[in-house]
Amino acid sequence: xxxxxxxxxxxxxxxxxxxxxxxxxxxxxxxxxxxxxxxxxxxxxxxxxxxxxxxxxxxxxxxxxxxxxxxxxxxxxxxxxxxxxxxxxxxxxxxxxxxxxxxxxxxxxxxxxxxxxxxxxxxxxxxxxxxxxxxxxxxxxxxxxxxxxxxxxxxxxxxxxxxxxxxxxxxxxxxxxxxxxxxxxxxxxxxxxxxxxxxxxxxxxxxxxxxxxxxxxxxxxxx
Ligand SMILES: Cc1cc2nc3c(=O)[nH]c(=O)nc-3n(C[C@H](O)[C@H](O)[C@H](O)COP(=O)(O)OP(=O)(O)OC[C@H]3O[C@@H](n4cnc5c(N)ncnc54)[C@H](O)[C@@H]3O)c2cc1C
Numbered sequence: 508x509x510x511x512x513x514x515x516x517x518x519x520x521x522x523x524x525x526x527x528x529x530x531x532x533x534x535x536x537x538x539x540x541x542x543x544x545x546x547x548x549x550x551x552x553x554x555x556x557x558x559x560x561x562x563x564x565x566x567x568x569x570x571x572x573x574x575x576x577x578x579x580x581x582x583x584x585x586x587x588x589x590x591x592x593x594x595x596x597x598x599x600x601x602x603x604x605x606x607x608x609x610x611x612x613x614x615x616x617x618x619x620x621x622x623x624x625x626x627x628x629x630x631x632x633x634x635x636x637x638x639x640x641x642x643x644x645x646x647x648x649x650x651x652x653x654x655x656x657x658x659x660x661x662x663x664x665x666x667x668x669x670x671x672x673x674x675x676x677x678x679x680x681x682x683x684x685x686x687x688x689x690x691x692x693x694x695x696x697x698x699x700x701x702x703x704x705x706x707x708x709x710x711x712x713x714x715x716x717x718x719x720x721x722x723x724x725x726x727x728x729x730x
Pocket of ligand 1: 557558559560561572573574575576577578580583584585587606623624
């Protein structure tokens, strides 16, 4: 089912990521980690559907998306067009569907905007004071690209490792997430692993985790 919802508020999260607060249709529910096909509610764009993850708490009166915009699509990209949107404009959202499902404490590994499904899951655990035993590892190009850094760092019980791949000025680790990186930071490969990011990263890390003894069934990723 399709719902036209009004944008109630927009906030900058990073230089190219914004959070969008939206009206919530009556009875519209989701679980942390789920997504919907979204499109812009204007002529010529309604059938251009792209998946985005809900990032608000499940019982918030409003919905929220946290969306990275790409500005290299020559105006054809949905996220570039969305960046010009203002409160009062409308989006189309549809049925919710599962992407990454929380199965228990473990290690969340993300590349860039791949952290978005983990925002909802970790906010929910934080809200329920159940974050002990969870680790968040995120790789970004630069420190300025880190999404919601302050909020994650304020989540008591969450262990965090930020790493950057292209930021010589940064004092954060400058390491790619690979077998050496994981072995130096994780002792238990029998716990749950949650992966989300660009396809090549996810493919490679899935293989790496398998080699390190992680149960592949415990490795969940965006398909
Ligand atoms: C289940 C799911 C949930 C998601 N949730 C979120 C979310 O909550 N927040 C979020 O920010 N994103 C999320 N995404 C990603 C999001 O759907 C895409 O970023 C979005 O569809 C991009 O649309 P676009 O039209 O703006 O750009 P696109 O035209 O898709 O281009 C995006 C970028 O990819 C590049 N690109 C395009 N095609 C190729 C190609 N063939 N090879 C290499 N590069 C290419 C473009 O140059 C551009 O830089 C999610 C994806 C999935 C699958």
